[in-house]
Amino acid sequence: MLAFDLQRFAGEKTERATPQRRREARREGQVARSAELTSALTMLTGVILLRMTGPKFWDTWMNAMTKSFSSAGSVDLAKQGQVLGLMHQNLRLMFGLLGPLFGAVMVVGAATGFAQTGPMFLPNLLLPKFSRLNPIEGFKRIFSVRGLVEAGKSLLKLVIVGVVVYAATQGVIDKVVMLTQTQVQTLPAFVGQIVFKLAIEIGILFVLLAFLDYLFQRFEFEKSIRMSREEIKQEHRNQEGDPLIRSQLRQRGRALAMRRMMQDVPKADVVVTNPTHFAVALRYDASTMTAPQVIAKGQDEMARRIRETARQAGVPLMENKPLAQALYREVEIGTEVPAELFRAVAEVLAAVYRLRDGRVRR
Incomplete structure (x- = not known):
């Protein structure tokens, strides 16, 4: 036979009060x-x-x-x-x-x-409560x-x-x-x-x-x-918000971040690819940056969108499977490339600059 905890369904108040309930x-x-x-x-x-x-x-x-x-005998009672x-x-x-x-x-x-x-200061308790005058309740x-x-x-x-x-x-x-x-x-x-x-x-x-x-x-x-377990769950829902609303807000936040990221892809100097599974956009400005920076990255469908946006903007694509995977896994968007990847990134950027210079000479 299966054993059921009937208190879960009866709403019995078997749980210790939460800090919020104690404050109330x-x-x-x-x-x-x-x-x-x-x-x-x-x-x-x-x-x-x-x-x-x-x-x-x-x-x-x-x-x-x-x-x-x-x-007492010396006190004159007539003198107040x-x-x-x-x-x-x-x-x-x-x-x-x-x-x-x-x-x-x-x-x-x-x-x-x-x-x-x-310490307690509760002025609202000083107000009269006419419910206390109810003889039945008394x-x-x-x-x-x-x-x-x-x-x-x-x-x-x-x-x-x-x-x-x-x-x-x-x-x-x-x-x-x-x-x-x-x-x-x-x-x-x-x-x-x-x-x-x-x-x-x-x-x-x-x-x-x-x-x-x-x-x-x-x-x-x-x-x-x-409190009952249902009351505790309801309190958590009230404090943290409805799960569906939180999920929708997270989705909107991700979508907004993705739009901003895709807007930065045309500013990249190069997009390093896997060639199909990963795509990482790099940008380097010697006057403002101490090292190249990852401005966009994606996997599978997002990688495809980054590549298409880069092609439309004329940003060169460079295939380098190990580097693309390492950049995707180890470097967050908006952060600079770590020292251990400097050499590989420098080689890619050097190749891009040589290609760009050759086009300019023509």
């Missing part, structure tokens, strides 16, 4: 990207930076609040300038403390997005495979957070009981330590999950831009 998808905003990876890395970065700068931030803020409350000055001072302090933190988080988020997609997206995957990821996140919180509280529950016998001043540091430990562990787990999500998004993206 990119122009439409279709790239492999995981929003989960960006949010997870920015969250983990923020938690780590806050853990590193938290004590300094807390001390600075508490000192500022203490100073503000201690001087004093109240606004105090507010501006506290706001500048807050922005000075939180600004670098927010800046670092934004840089990490931007770098993560850039690493996934590369339900299809919610209950599609992708929607189920997103719901599964959200549920998995909740489970992970619950497990991590439960494990962490089990490890410190004895210390929490002992806090009833400690001073109040130790509570913020203890609670902050537990919270940051939980946040970092959860952040690391979220980053791992987000990386898996990125791999899944790449798989889905590659799957979505696959």
